[in-house]
Amino acid sequence: MTLFLETNIYQFFGRFHTMLVHLPIGFIVLAICFELISIKKKTDFNLAISYAFLFAALSGVLSVILGLMLASDGGYNESTLNIHKWTGISLTLVSFVLFYVKRKQALVLWAKKSYPILIILIVGLLFVAGHNGGKLTHGSDYLLEHAPNSIRTLVGMKPVRERVTDLEEALVYEDVIHPILESKCNVCHNSDKAKGELLLVDAEGIMKGGENGAVIVPGDVKASELFRRITLNPIHKDFMPTEGRTPLTNEETMLIQWWIEEGATFEKKIVELNLTDRTKGYLKEVGIGLEKTFIESLELQRVHDTIIASIKAEGFKIKTVTNNSTLLDVSYSPYTKTLLTGKKMDVLLKAKTNVVWLNLSGIDLSKEVISKIGGFKHLVEFRASNTNFSNTDVKQLENLRYLEYLNLYGNPISDASIASFTKLTSLQKLYLWKTNLSDEGLKSIRANLKQTEIVSGI
Ligand code: HEC
Numbered sequence: 001m002t003l004f005l006e007t008n009i010y011q012f013f014g015r016f017h018t019m020l021v022h023l024p025i026g027f028i029v030l031a032i033c034f035e036l037i038s039i040k041k042k043t044d045f046n047l048a049i050s051y052a053f054l055f056a057a058l059s060g061v062l063s064v065i066l067g068l069m070l071a072s073d074g075g076y077n078e079s080t081l082n083i084h085k086w087t088g089i090s091l092t093l094v095s096f097v098l099f100y101v102k103r104k105q106a107l108v109l110w111a112k113k114s115y116p117i118l119i120i121l122i123v124g125l126l127f128v129a130g131h132n133g134g135k136l137t138h139g140s141d142y143l144l145e146h147a148p149n150s151i152r153t154l155v156g157m158k159p160v161r162e163r164v165t166d167l168e169e170a171l172v173y174e175d176v177i178h179p180i181l182e183s184k185c186n187v188c189h190n191s192d193k194a195k196g197e198l199l200l201v202d203a204e205g206i207m208k209g210g211e212n213g214a215v216i217v218p219g220d221v222k223a224s225e226l227f228r229r230i231t232l233n234p235i236h237k238d239f240m241p242t243e244g245r246t247p248l249t250n251e252e253t254m255l256i257q258w259w260i261e262e263g264a265t266f267e268k269k270i271v272e273l274n275l276t277d278r279t280k281g282y283l284k285e286v287g288i289g290l291e292k293t294f295i296e297s298l299e300l301q302r303v304h305d306t307i308i309a310s311i312k313a314e315g316f317k318i319k320t321v322t323n324n325s326t327l328l329d330v331s332y333s334p335y336t337k338t339l340l341t342g343k344k345m346d347v348l349l350k351a352k353t354n355v356v357w358l359n360l361s362g363i364d365l366s367k368e369v370i371s372k373i374g375g376f377k378h379l380v381e382f383r384a385s386n387t388n389f390s391n392t393d394v395k396q397l398e399n400l401r402y403l404e405y406l407n408l409y410g411n412p413i414s415d416a417s418i419a420s421f422t423k424l425t426s427l428q429k430l431y432l433w434k435t436n437l438s439d440e441g442l443k444s445i446r447a448n449l450k451q452t453e454i455v456s457g458i
Contacts, residue, residue: 008073010073011069011070013069014072017063017066017069017070020062020063023063024055024060024092025130027055027059028053028091028122028126031049031053050098050102050103051099053102060092061092063092064092075193076193077192077193080132081136084135087128091125094122101118139193144157163175166289167288168271170288171270172259172265173268176259177259180255180286182201185200188242189201189205195242206226213225218260218263219261221257221261226240226256226260254279255286258282295321295327295356295380299326303354310347315332315338316330316331316332316344318351327355327357328356331358331383340360340363340364341368341369342371342372346372352377352378355379357379357381360382360383361386361387361407363384363387364388365393367393370393370396373397373400374397374398376400378402380403380404380405384408385409388412389411389412390413391416391417394408397424398423398424404427404428405429406427408431408432409433410433410434413435413436415437418441421445422448428453429452429453430449433456
């Protein structure tokens with residue numbers, strides 16, 4: 001029986017609970033669906049329904065047994081576990097009762113009367129058991145974890161603090177250490193499932209430590225149990241995270257070391273600690289202190305609603321680049337019946353500092369319209385495929401210093417435009433497919449724009 005000694009057989013079977021528990025749920029839902037159909041179609045599904053309840057009850061028994069085995073390992077929030085356990089057991093019992101009552105429903109009055117009550121009861125139990133099971137597996141705030149802040153505050157949860165990634169501003173615990181623990185450790189070390197009696201979700205839990213006492217000794221990594229656990233050989237039984245979960249990356253481990261050495265503070269900013277270039281490199285790996293892109297660095301006033309409305313009235317589609325952005329994404333649909341005129345462009349120019357994406361693909365562009373495009377100094381993406389850009393027109397784009405994406409697919413441009421393209425040094429992507437550029441011409445653009453990916457069909 002070495003198998004029993006070496007491994008925890010309870011745990012081995014217990015783990016199947018989380019999977020099998022969906023079976024009774026499925027049968028109950030199926031029974032209720034059949035019930036609704038039979039009411040609607042006035043047909044009799046009684047036999048099928050009662051058997052669905054029987055299968056729910058039988059698979060429920062198995063789930064309960066496996067669940068008790070899983071719980072025997074401990075480390076779960078007791079009250080959540082109790083609610084989950086007893087609602088789960090009740091659910092199984094009510095399923096047996098429903099199996100019986102459903103068969104009698106047509107024959108005896110008490111069965112007919114109690115049936116709808118039992119259905120309501122089982123649905124209620126299903127929600128409570130399921131929700132608490134979710135809490136045990138994913139943590140107590142799993143349901144609203146990704147809810148918008150307005151909903152979180154409404155139910156009394158702490159609003160999510162947006163992670164600061166600016167090196168000067170970021171906090172060492174909130175923006176560096178907490179996200180690491182959150183992604184790699186806290187499925188098992190939260191208030192509903194505190195494995196080793198250790199909570200790693202906040203300062204209090206981290207400093208309190210686990211069943212064997214403190215896990216962090218500020219300033220002393222060697223004495224910090226948490227650090228020992230993450231730096232062991234991954235096959236060691238004490239290695240964290242357990243169960244083959246994704247271990248910390250080297251950079252994450254080094255950052256935790258740095259944080260402990262620097263006194264394991266919870267309030268300070270990164271820049272208040274000793275910061276070497278090497279640490280800065282690790283911080284970059286977790287997304288702190290990266291250079292901002294041009295768009296991210298733009299801080300502009302919001303364009304007034306009346307201006308937006310006047311632009312819309314000219315037939316443009318206009319929206320913000322992301323939900324709360326002040327930057328604008330504008331297009332003019334080729335299916336718009338009216339021609340795009342210089343006057344319409346003048347209206348759009350009222351928002352010129354905010355327009356970063358512009359799409360005029362498939363539209364007949366007059367010289368006048370094209371002459372205005374250079375006015376959108378902050379353009380980052382410009383799409384004008386299948387229009388009538390000529391060599392001289394490309395010249396109008398020369399001043400767009402921030403242009404990263406340019407699509408001139410299917411335009412009558414030729415080698416005379418090469419000089420203009422070579423001035424667009426911010427370009428990351430350039431589409432020149434189906435133009436009149438010669439192979440030599442494309443080669444010369446490629447030689448000048450080494451950083452740019454050029455899509456030309458050759
Ligand atoms: C899959 C679940 C799981 C994950 C993920 C996990 N742990 Fe654990 N952890 C456990 C279990 C179970 C124990 C108790 C058994 C033991 O001490 O090894 C434990 C115990 C610990 C202890 C010892 C507490 C004490 O006082 O004995 C520390 C420290 C620890 N974990 C740190 C971490 C860190 C840091 C991470 C993330 C890198 C992590 N754990 C991720 C399951 C997990």
